[in-house]
Amino acid sequence: MLEPGAAHPVLTIDEARQFEAALFGGDETREWPAMQRAGRAIADAVLRDYRELGAFPENARVLVLAGKGHNGGDALIAARHILEKHPRAKAAVCFVFGEQSLRPLAWRAHRELAQAAPERVAVFDAAAVQKDGAGFDLCLDGIFGFQFRPSVDERVAQLIDSVNALPVCLRAAVDMPSGSFRADFTYATGIVKTPVLENPNSGRVRYLDLGFFSGSPCRDTATLTPAALAPLRALRSSHTDKRDYGHLFIVGGSRKYPGAVLMSVQAALRSGAGLVTAFVPESLAPVFAAQVPEAIWHGMAESPGGGLALEDLPVFRERVSEKTSGTANATALVIGPGLSRDRESFALVTEILRINENIPVVLDADALQSDIIASGKAPRILTPHAGEYQRVEAAIPDGAVVVRKGPLTLIEHSGRKYISPFGGPVLARGGSGDLLAGMIGGLLAQAPGALLHAACRGTVWHGMAADCLARAHGQHAVRTTQLLDFLPEVLRGVSQ
Numbered sequence: 001m002l003e004p005g006a007a008h009p010v011l012t013i014d015e016a017r018q019f020e021a022a023l024f025g026g027d028e029t030r031e032w033p034a035m036q037r038a039g040r041a042i043a044d045a046v047l048r049d050y051r052e053l054g055a056f057p058e059n060a061r062v063l064v065l066a067g068k069g070h071n072g073g074d075a076l077i078a079a080r081h082i083l084e085k086h087p088r089a090k091a092a093v094c095f096v097f098g099e100q101s102l103r104p105l106a107w108r109a110h111r112e113l114a115q116a117a118p119e120r121v122a123v124f125d126a127a128a129v130q131k132d133g134a135g136f137d138l139c140l141d142g143i144f145g146f147q148f149r150p151s152v153d154e155r156v157a158q159l160i161d162s163v164n165a166l167p168v169c170l171r172a173a174v175d176m177p178s179g180s181f182r183a184d185f186t187y188a189t190g191i192v193k194t195p196v197l198e199n200p201n202s203g204r205v206r207y208l209d210l211g212f213f214s215g216s217p218c219r220d221t222a223t224l225t226p227a228a229l230a231p232l233r234a235l236r237s238s239h240t241d242k243r244d245y246g247h248l249f250i251v252g253g254s255r256k257y258p259g260a261v262l263m264s265v266q267a268a269l270r271s272g273a274g275l276v277t278a279f280v281p282e283s284l285a286p287v288f289a290a291q292v293p294e295a296i297w298h299g300m301a302e303s304p305g306g307g308l309a310l311e312d313l314p315v316f317r318e319r320v321s322e323k324t325s326g327t328a329n330a331t332a333l334v335i336g337p338g339l340s341r342d343r344e345s346f347a348l349v350t351e352i353l354r355i356n357e358n359i360p361v362v363l364d365a366d367a368l369q370s371d372i373i374a375s376g377k378a379p380r381i382l383t384p385h386a387g388e389y390q391r392v393e394a395a396i397p398d399g400a401v402v403v404r405k406g407p408l409t410l411i412e413h414s415g416r417k418y419i420s421p422f423g424g425p426v427l428a429r430g431g432s433g434d435l436l437a438g439m440i441g442g443l444l445a446q447a448p449g450a451l452l453h454a455a456c457r458g459t460v461w462h463g464m465a466a467d468c469l470a471r472a473h474g475q476h477a478v479r480t481t482q483l484l485d486f487l488p489e490v491l492r493g494v495s496q
C-alpha cells in the first residue's frame, strides 16, 4: 500500500454519484464553492497544458460548449478565469440546449462570465459554431456531466461532429468527453471515474484534485498524485554517505542497442542512487565511461552476436555478492535495457536471476521473456509495454509489481491498480522506457524493500518530467534524454 495522499480512488459512475450526494447533499450553497474550485483548476490546467503548443495567444478565441448542468457551469467558470488572465481573449459560448435550459448554478456561472468581460463574450448558436471558418484556439466541452448521460440526440451529435472537424488547437473535455467529442485532454474534476479511463476519446486524462479525498483509504483502483514524490523532497540526513543511498547494478547493452543501457544509467544516476555499476559488452565500456564517468563501468565478455556472453557469469556473481563496509554490494538490479535478443545474453540473465536469491530486480525490454521473468525467486518489477505484456502475461509470477507502460501507464500489484495521469506523446520516442527503468531501479536501490513505491514514484516522476519537457520545448524537436534535466524541477515544485 502507498501512503495516504499518494493515490486517490477511481470510482465507478454509481460510486461517484453516491460520493457526491454524501458530500453536497444536493445543497447548492455547498456545490457552488466546489464548482468555483473546479472551474479555476480547469483554467489553470488548460493554460499549463497549452504551453505544449507555445504561448496562449493574446487574441485567443475560446469556444465553450455548455450543457444544462454543473459540467457546463464548470466550463463557463473556467472560461471566465481564462478571460481574466488574458484580457484580449474572447469567448464564444454555445448553449447546446438553449440558454433557458441552464440550471441555477450554470446560469450563475454564465452571468458571472458575461459580467466579467461583457464585450468579449458572445453567444453562438449551433449554426454559427458549425459555420465558423476561423476555428478556435481552445474548445471547452461542458455539454454532459457524469450525472446525466443520455443517448446523444441527432442535433447534438451533429454539433459535436462539426466541432471535431473545426480547426481547434486544444480540445478540453470537462470531466468526461460528451458523446463523440474528441478531447486532447480530459480534466477529471475531483474524482476520476472509470469510464474516462476506458473512453478512446478522452485523450490525456488529468486529475484535478479538489480536496475530496484527503485521508481517504485507497480502493482497488486509484490514481497517483504528485504526493507520491513527497519522500523524495525531504532533506537528507547529514551523517550519510553514498552507501546509504543504495547500489544499483544495471545489466544490458549490445552492439545492436548500445544507447539504451547508457540512457538507463544516466537516469539511474539522476534518481538519487548512491552508486551505479553497469555491466555492458566490453567494447562499449570505455566509450561509455568517458561519457558518463559517475557510473562504474564493467566490461563483460561479448557473445559472437554482440551481446553479453555467458562466460563472465562468475565475474558478475563475485561482484554482486562482494561486501564493502559490511554492506552487500548490490541493493537492486536492472536487467534488460538494450540487451537485444541474443541467445547467450538470455542464458546469462536467466542464470543471474537463478543465483540471485534476494536482491530485488527490475526486468525491462528484451529481458521480458516468459522463461526469464519466471526464473529465480527474488522480488521483481516488470516494465512491459503493451506488446511485451501480451508476450509475458501468462508467466508473470505472483507478487510481481507490473508497470504496464502506455499512453496511460498502469501499475498492478496484488490485485490493486494505480494509474499515472502524467506524461504524454513527447515520450513516444526511442529510449523513454530505458529512462524509466533506470529511474525505477535507482529508487529501488535506495529502498530495496519498497517495490511498489519505486514503481509508482518512478512512473510519476518520469511522467511529470516529460510534461515539463513538453511545456518547455514542445513535443517535437526534443531528445529523450532532455527529460532528465526536468527531474529536479519536478521535485522542487518549480514548474507545476
Ligand SMILES: NC(=O)C1=CN([C@@H]2O[C@H](COP(=O)(O)OP(=O)(O)OC[C@H]3O[C@@H](n4cnc5c(N)ncnc54)[C@H](O)[C@@H]3O)[C@@H](O)[C@H]2O)[C@H](O)CC1
Binding pocket: 256, 257, 258, 259, 260, 261, 336, 337, 338, 339, 340, 365, 366, 385, 405, 406, 407, 408, 409, 423, 424, 425, 426, 427, 428, 429, 430, 431, 432, 433, 434, 435, 436
Ligand atoms: N538507442 C537505443 O539503443 C534504442 C533501443 N531500443 C530498444 O528498445 C528498448 C526499450 O525501448 P524504449 O524506446 O525505451 O520504449 P518502451 O516502449 O519500452 O517505453 C516507452 C515509454 O514511453 C511512454 N510513452 C510512449 N508513448 C506515450 C504516449 N503517447 N503517452 C504517454 N507515454 C508514452 C511509455 O509509457 C513508456 O514509459 C531498449 O531497451 C532497446 O532494447 C529502442 O528501440 C529505442 C532506441
